[in-house]
Amino acid sequence: MKKLSVVLISIFLAGCATTEKADVNVVALKGPTAMGMVNFMDRVDQNEQFDNNYNFNIVSSVDEATTMLVKDEADIVALPANLGSVLYNNTNGEITATAINTLGVLYILENGNSINTIEDLKGKTIVSSGKGATPEMTLRYILEENGIDPDKDINIEWKSEHAEVLAHLIANENTIAMMPEPFVTTALQKDENITRALDLTKEWDKIQADNPEKSSLITGILVARNDFIENNPQALDEFLTNYEQSVNFVNSDTEASAKLVSDYNIVPFETAIDAIPNCNITFNRRSST
Numbered sequence: 001m002k003k004l005s006v007v008l009i010s011i012f013l014a015g016c017a018t019t020e021k022a023d024v025n026v027v028a029l030k031g032p033t034a035m036g037m038v039n040f041m042d043r044v045d046q047n048e049q050f051d052n053n054y055n056f057n058i059v060s061s062v063d064e065a066t067t068m069l070v071k072d073e074a075d076i077v078a079l080p081a082n083l084g085s086v087l088y089n090n091t092n093g094e095i096t097a098t099a100i101n102t103l104g105v106l107y108i109l110e111n112g113n114s115i116n117t118i119e120d121l122k123g124k125t126i127v128s129s130g131k132g133a134t135p136e137m138t139l140r141y142i143l144e145e146n147g148i149d150p151d152k153d154i155n156i157e158w159k160s161e162h163a164e165v166l167a168h169l170i171a172n173e174n175t176i177a178m179m180p181e182p183f184v185t186t187a188l189q190k191d192e193n194i195t196r197a198l199d200l201t202k203e204w205d206k207i208q209a210d211n212p213e214k215s216s217l218i219t220g221i222l223v224a225r226n227d228f229i230e231n232n233p234q235a236l237d238e239f240l241t242n243y244e245q246s247v248n249f250v251n252s253d254t255e256a257s258a259k260l261v262s263d264y265n266i267v268p269f270e271t272a273i274d275a276i277p278n279c280n281i282t283f284n285r286r287s288s289t
Contacts, residue, residue, distance in 0.1 A: 022052045022235040026076045027065045030266050032102045032181060032279040033078035033220045034058045038260035040246035050242070052235045058264060069095070075228040076239060081218045082134045088223075095223045099240060101247070102220030103280035104201025105180040106138055109187055112174045115197040118146045121176070125155040127169065128178040129162050134219055135178060138200055145207045169194060180219070182267045182275035189271065201280060219280070240285055247283040250276065 028034035037056065044054045057074070059065050062083060068074040070091065076098070079087070084097055108115060108126070115121060121143070130136055136156075143150045150156070159165045162183045169177040170191050178200070179187065187194050204217040222243070229236055250257040258272035267275065 021050075022232045023055065024052050024076065024232070024235050024239055025055045025057070025068075025074050026239070027057045027059060027068050027074040028078040029062065029065060029220075030058055030060050032105055032281050033222075034264070034266050035182075035257070035261050035272070035276060035279060036101055036247045036250055036281040036283070037078075037243060038246065038257060038264055038266070039249040040242050041264065042260050043242070043246075051238050052232075054239070058266065069223070069225065072225070074225075075232075076222060076224045076236075078220055078222050080134050081221050082137060084221045084223050094226050096226055096229060097221050097286050098224050098229075098236065099222040099243070099286055100218055100220070100282060100284040101222050101243075102218075103282050104138075104199075104204060104217035105219050105279055106135060106178060106200040106217075107181070107184045107196050107278075108198035108200065109169060109177045109179060109184060109194055110175070110197045111169055111172060111191065111194050112176075113195060114174075115176060118142060118148070118198065118203055122148050122153050124176055125157055126176050126178055127157045127159060127165050129159045129165050130178075131156075131158040135180070138204070138217060139178060142200060142203050142207065146203075181279045182271050184278065185271050185275035186267070189274070244283040244285070247281055250281055 026037070028037055041056045044050070044056070057068070062080065065074070065077050065079060066083065066087060069077045069087065078101055084095070088095055108121070126139070128135055128139070140150045143154065148154065159168065162179055165177050165179055166183050166187055169175050169187055173193070184196060188196065201217050208214040224236060254273055254276050257276055258269050261267060261272040261276070262269035266272070
């Protein structure tokens with residue numbers, strides 16, 4: 001009996017010794033989604049011990065992030081909410097949303113002082129990027145719910161990138177623009193004549209006040225490949241647990257988080273420390289079933 005016990009213990013210890021860590025490849029866009037991860041990334045870089053190996057990649061374009069996901073070069077990717085549904089359809093349902101990580105980050109800015117309500121946008125031109133994506137869908141919904149026809153009552157001048165909108169806003173007086181954080185903070189810091197005229201998250205919430213089925217303005221989600229979820233459920237669970245801790249850290253310690261955001265070259269410290277409180281970084285875990 002004693003010999004059998006020794007053999008069983010040896011088998012158990014051998015099994016524990018051969019357990020391999022999973023490699024978890026994570027991609028986030030430069031902006032609020034990556035900001036929420038900085039504490040987690042720093043802990044990994046400080047060689048804190050985890051049950052799995054985490055590799056983070058911060059990219060500047062949505063196209064780069066989606067390409068890495070489709071090519072199986074990424075296991076978990078932070079994406080704009082509307083793009084998640086597009087990719088779900090394009091991959092025949094091979095991805096799953098695992099968490100909501102960013103709520104509303106869109107604002108109406110003005111190089112002037114004529115916009116105080118949504119109704120003031122009627123007859124105006126709005127410069128923005130994000131045609132066919134979350135910015136356009138958000139703006140159209142808010143305008144329509146306020147009795148403004150986005151195709152007839154206003155003119156939307158679409159740019160290819162947020163940086164292009166920022167440059168146009170700074171260079172032209174009396175310009176109205178729709179932009180997300182942290183570009184909003186950058187604009188306010190560069191030109192004292194630019195004002196934050198409307199918070200579109202608050203405008204969205206006003207619409208929901210009398211709605212029996214209230215909705216939230218969701219900007220960013222976290223998706224994972226289904227094969228990764230099925231093969232590495234423990235790794236996904238550990239990642240989400242630590243990501244939530246990171247989000248809580250970022251929202252509770254702005255200065256320390258802004259330093260990390262700067263260290264990871266997401267945005268400069270001066271921008272991050274003002275932008276983080278307005279980025280609506282959040283964590284709401286979704287069921288993977």
